[in-house]
Amino acid sequence: MEKKELKPVYPFSTTPNHVEEFEFDGKNTQKVEGKEECVKEVKRLIWLAGPLITVGFLQYSLQMISVIFVGHLGELSLSSASMATSFAGVTGFILILGMGSALDTFCGQAYGAKQYHMLGVHMQRAIYNLENKGAALANAVSYWTNVLMLALYIKFSSACKHTWTGLSKDALNDSLNFLKLAIPSAFMISLEYWPYEILVIMSGFLPNPKLETSMMSISFDTCCLVFRIPYGLGSAVSTRVSNELGAGNPQVASLAARVVLFMTLTVGILVAVTLLLARGVWGYLYSNEEELVTYLGAIMPVLVVSNFMNGIQAVLSGVARGCGWQKIGAFVNLGAYYLVGLPSAIVLTFVFHIGGKGFWMGITCGSSLQAFLLLMVTLRTNWEQEANKARARVFSAYIPVAGTKTMHDLSAGHVQPEETQALKYHIIAQQLKESFP
Structure with a gap:
């Protein structure tokens, strides 16, 4: 059969760049150990994570810059803006982010299995199921501009011609299958983020609410900024793991998970040293209040430990999303933060009267667990x-491209050559689903 050349999504790919028939046995155990393969995997992850980290910094800078400007208006303005941002995060942004993370699994595994047209269909399913006032308005306008530019890129970029085939009514079909992963995804992400937002709100009940809330706001803002690096690496390894599992390369997926963990440990140490060296002056970026800057400097060592553990869990969460473990991740986050993290933070702060430092010590216990x-x-x-599960997930939701055929057409010999293999996978996937529900 004629091979259809495609531009690879990243260099050094282990997945063939052409559409061809390949065996679906989930046992591709090609040797991937050794220094050379590790170096190649580092290059793949950097190539993927670099743009993601850059975009993460640029997107978060919208909120960060708004907080910086508001902070120089005074502690009251900073603390009130912090409350508003936390409320918006708890009630909306994080839920949408969580449901959207289901695409890490669906799209990544579909791409690895060469079902390129399914990426656009999955994206449509995700969409269908779904003085300081000036700073908030500027933030909203910036986000909507970002959405518009991304939509135009998907529509007109040649890089998306194989993955975006236009609006499709098929996106409305099999939504239940998407929601089975999207809802656990929403809980997995939300259960992780909500405790931090809750602590910002609870800081208003401490003896000096303006100081404590401002400190929590700057601390949380700093953690979120630093988090862009491991989050980018986590998204990169999610793509690598899901692609390789979908392509039937389980050993390569395993290597990607190990390599990204080593990279995160290295980056985490460098970031920790940087923050410790800058702890005496970092607060001046947000406020001119000497008391607030000093307080933030005293909290910084605890923040460094929290950031380090957050980095590790971020990439491991990326591996979980790549494998489709959102349900497991949701239970892990529920136990870690709501049975350990939040109770520890409340006890240390309100019983032992440690103040804002108690909040961060408690939540660090949760992220460590x-x-x-x-x-x-x-x-x-x-x-x-996991490779077998991935292929079952991809082809159980299979929607053929233009001029679709049915299983009856397959048995009758009325199917085009390029559709035959995918339809065979669909049959296999239905059988595998009995073993991997």
């Missing part, structure tokens, strides 16, 4: 089995 549990899940993973 989260990272440990996700690490245990990752280390115990049967990657060959």
Whole structure:
């Protein structure tokens, strides 16, 4: 059959760049150990994570700059803006972000399995299921401009011609299958982010609410800014793992998970040293209040530990999204933050009267437990089995391209050559779903 050349989504890809028939046995155990393969994997991850980290910094800078301007208006303005931002995050932004993270699994595995047209269909399913006032308005306008530019890029860029085939009514079909992963995804992300927002709100109940809320706002803003790096790496490894599992390369997916963890540990140490060196002056970026700057400097060592553990859990969460473990991730986050993290923070702050530092010490306990549990899940993973699950997930939701045929057409021999293999996978996937519900 004639091969259709496609531009790879990233260089050094282990997945063939042409559409061809390949065996679906989930046992592609090609040797991927050794220094050379590790170096190649580092290059793949950097090539993917670099733009994601840059975009993350640029997007978060919208909120960060707004907070900086408001902070120089005074502690009251800063604390009130913090409350408003936290409320918006808890009630809306984080839920949408969580449901959208289901696309990490669906789109990544579909691309690895060469079902390129399904990326656009999955994206449509996600959309269908879905003085300081000036700073908030500027933020909203910037986000909507970002949405418009992304939509235009998808519509007109040649890079998306194989993955975006236009609006399709098929996006309304099989929504239940999408929601089965999207809802756990929303809970996985929300259960992780909500405790931080809750602590910002709870800081208003401390003896000096303006100071404490301002400190929590700057601390949280700093953590979110630093988090862009491991979050970018987590998104990159999510893509790598989902692509390789969808393509039937479980050993490569395993290597990607190990390599990104080493990269995160290295970056985490560098960021920790940088923040410790800058702790005496970092607060001046947000406020001229000497008391607030000094307080933030005293909190910084705890923040550094929190950031380091957050980095580890971020990339492990990326591995989880790539494998489709959102339900497991939701239970891990529920236990880590709501049985350990938040109770510890409340006890340390309101019982032992440690103040805002108690909030961060408690939540760090939660993120540490989260990272440990996700690490245990990752280390115990049967990657060959995950590859089978990925292929079952991809082809159970299979929608053929232009001029679709049915299973009856397959048996009658009325199917075009390029559709035959995908329809065969669909049959196999239905059988596998009985083993991997």
